[in-house]
Amino acid sequence: MTTSTQFLEDAAARLGPRGLTRDAELMSPWLTDWRGRYSGQACAMASPASTAELAELVRLCAAHGVPIVPQGGNSGMSGGATPDETGDAILLSLRRMNTIRDIDADARRVTCEAGVVLQTLHEAVEEKDLRFPLTLGGKGSATVGGLISTNAGGCQVLRHGSMRALVLGLEAVLADGQVFSMLTPLKKDNRGFDLKQLLIGSEGTMGIVTAATLKLMPAIADRVVIWAGVSSLGAARSLLLHCEDMAGDALEGFEVMPQACLEAVLKHLPSARPPLVESHPWHALIEVVADRSSAATLRERCEGMMAAAFDKDLVEDAAMSTSEAQAEAFWLLRESVAPAERERGPAVQHDISVPVEKMPDFVQTTAPMIEAEWPGTEAVAFGHLGDGNVHYHIIAPHVTDGLAWQKTEGKAISRRVHDLVTEWGGSISAEHGIGQLKRDELVRLGDPVALSMLRAVKNALDPQGLLNPGKLV
Numbered sequence: 057m058t059t060s061t062q063f064l065e066d067a068a069a070r071l072g073p074r075g076l077t078r079d080a081e082l083m084s085p086w087l088t089d090w091r092g093r094y095s096g097q098a099c100a101m102a103s104p105a106s107t108a109e110l111a112e113l114v115r116l117c118a119a120h121g122v123p124i125v126p127q128g129g130n131s132g133m134s135g136g137a138t139p140d141e142t143g144d145a146i147l148l149s150l151r152r153m154n155t156i157r158d159i160d161a162d163a164r165r166v167t168c169e170a171g172v173v174l175q176t177l178h179e180a181v182e183e184k185d186l187r188f189p190l191t192l193g194g195k196g197s198a199t200v201g202g203l204i205s206t207n208a209g210g211c212q213v214l215r216h217g218s219m220r221a222l223v224l225g226l227e228a229v230l231a232d233g234q235v236f237s238m239l240t241p242l243k244k245d246n247r248g249f250d251l252k253q254l255l256i257g258s259e260g261t262m263g264i265v266t267a268a269t270l271k272l273m274p275a276i277a278d279r280v281v282i283w284a285g286v287s288s289l290g291a292a293r294s295l296l297l298h299c300e301d302m303a304g305d306a307l308e309g310f311e312v313m314p315q316a317c318l319e320a321v322l323k324h325l326p327s328a329r330p331p332l333v334e335s336h337p338w339h340a341l342i343e344v345v346a347d348r349s350s351a352a353t354l355r356e357r358c359e360g361m362m363a364a365a366f367d368k369d370l371v372e373d374a375a376m377s378t379s380e381a382q383a384e385a386f387w388l389l390r391e392s393v394a395p396a397e398r399e400r401g402p403a404v405q406h407d408i409s410v411p412v413e414k415m416p417d418f419v420q421t422t423a424p425m426i427e428a429e430w431p432g433t434e435a436v437a438f439g440h441l442g443d444g445n446v447h448y449h450i451i452a453p454h455v456t457d458g459l460a461w462q463k464t465e466g467k468a469i470s471r472r473v474h475d476l477v478t479e480w481g482g483s484i485s486a487e488h489g490i491g492q493l494k495r496d497e498l499v500r501l502g503d504p505v506a507l508s509m510l511r512a513v514k515n516a517l518d519p520q521g522l523l524n525p526g527k528l529v
Contacts, residue, residue: 063120064100067146070112074152077101086130086147087139090194094135094492097143098125103152107227107235107266110153114264115233117146123522124148126260128202129173131194133407134491136206136259136527145525150201153266156180164272165224167239170201170265177270186272189216193391201265207257209487211309211343211390214442216273218487219256225269226252231262231518239269254513259489260524262517277351279308280358281343281383284365284374285336289416289441292340295370296442299342302361306350309343310442317393317438324396331375331386340371340441341390343383393438394447402458403451404466406473410482412444419446422476426450430469445486448473474501490528498528 068076077083078100088095099122104110117124123145127137139145154171161184168177174195177188192198192210202208204226209218216222224241238252255263286292292312299307315335322328331339344361346354358376365371377383397403410418423435432453439446450469455461474484478501490498499507507529514521514529 060120063116063122066116067100067102067113070116071102071104071109075103075105075109077103083147086127086149089135089138090131091133091135094138096125096139096141096145098139098145098147099143101147101149103149105152107153107229110148110264110266111229111233111235113146113148114229114231117522118232118520121520121522122146123525124260124264125524126150126201126205126264128170128199128205129194129197131197132202132206132491133405133488134206134485134493136489136491136493136524137202138492140526148264150199150264150266153201154199157267159184159186159272161186164274165241165269166272167225167267167269168200169267170199170204172200174198174200174203181272182275185275187275188222188270189273190219190222193394200268200270204256204265204268205258205260206489207487209440209443209445211311211440213440213445213487214310215305215308220253222271223252223256223268224271226255226265227267228255228263228265231520231523235266236263239267241269254517257489259491259528261514261528262523264523274347276345277348278354279343279345279383280354281341281377281386282358282362282374283331283386283389284340284342284362285332285334285372286338286340286370287336287372289338289419289437291370292338292441293413293416294368295340295342295365298365298368298370299344299361302364303344303357306344306346306354306357307342307442308345309341311341311390311439312441312446313339313341313390313393313438314436315339316434317397317436318389320396320400321389321392324399325388325392328385328389328392331389332373334373336372341386343387397436397449397451401452402455402461402466403449404462404470404473406448406450406470406477406484407445407486407488408448408473408477408482408484409443409445409486410477410480412442414480414482415441415444415446418476418480418482419448422473425476426469426472429472430465433469444482471497492527495526495528 125139126148150170153169156168158167225239228236419437434451437446
């Protein structure tokens with residue numbers, strides 16, 4: 057199909073010069089995904105300034121049969137916001153829709169548009185002595201709409217849940233241009249299905265998120281970040297349970313990484329220092345927070361928690377942050393794992409989850425299997441142990457053509473990893489979405505009944521198949 061001139065003229069008339077461009081130079085940065093794995097073409101890039109403008113554009117696309125590929129900050133990990141190579145689709149940027157409509161401090165909620173950048177949202181609610189309890193490494197580019205569409209997670213899921221748990225209300229444009237508007241949250245509402253949940257995590261395939269009402273929490277009065285060396289991933293799991301017992305809801309984060317990851321990060325960050333004197337097989341990063349009512353005793357409680365952990369032989373060594381700067385330094389080590397790994401060479405990355413209690417056994421059982429089946433590779437797991445989600449990466453042996461390795465050996469490795477995850481009752485996508493990266497694997501491994509239900513909902517809401525085609529379903 058060749059997009060009609062009439063469609064482009066009508067779209068330009070509706071959106072104006074700021075709202076539609078066909079300039080190849082302006083479009084180019086947004087036609088390749090963040091990882092550089094997928095590139096495509098688009099007939100134009102639309103940047104509506106309001107929900108009304110977007111609804112009008114969607115109606116026009118429906119009339120002309122033009123596919124729509126929604127995009128937020130283009131920081132996704134699965135190619136879910138990149139158009140295909142035909143050039144038939146219109147690339148839809150939500151970045152101009154970046155208004156924070158309302159912050160209700162008493163109700164502890166914020167209503168904002170899809171193009172609001174996560175870091176901007178953090179800063180805005182902090183001025184009201186509140187916080188939005190979801191953060192991740194890409195907070196400077198990730199947008200609210202993208203986070204909702206992929207049901208993003210991050211480092212605070214242990215306490216607050218993923219994006220799905222933080223969305224109180226939603227506004228979206230459906231495939232026929234109708235506006236679904238349920239921004240006002242109700243504690244109790246039994247009028248049928250919770251329709252907003254159909255859109256959260258649907259990756260723009262069932263509707264285009266334009267605004268949301270989000271849950272806020274009181275600002276943190278103080279925090280302590282602890283770096284602990286442990287003997288194994290199983291020991292880290294035991295330490296997690298210990299911290300949950302002693303810290304309760306104050307336990308905000310629990311991340312893990314092996315010694316190899318820490319060494320790569322220290323090489324990547326020459327000015328960084330190792331938190332502990334000796335090496336340890338595994339490292340745990342623990343964050344405990346307090347509000348005003350409990351801040352005065354936070355450090356004392358953390359000291360007691362770790363003293364008890366030593367008494368139980370759960371840790372080999374530990375360091376506790378004594379300042380906010382040191383707390384940030386600890387977190388920088390964790391957040392630098394991915395860029396440090398990229399410097400080591402090509403790898404295949406897997407964002408997986410299994411039942412929380414099984415994760416240590418899964419890693420310890422399957423990593424040697426992968427390394428034995430593909431000699432020279434190194435299996436590395438790190439991330440959010442507290443919610444059963446780790447980033448499970450297989451680093452290539454020394455190869456001259458990394459891209460070719462990823463497309464051949466790497467593809468076979470990913471298939472094997474996904475088979476193992478499925479055998480262990482897990483998910484091949486814990487927080488990064490399916491996009492186009494894992495679409496075929498979802499078809500291969502997904503439950504047939506669940507896939508049938510997904511397709512039925514998709515067909516009901518988007519019978520022409522124009523919303524983000526080729527992604528998820």
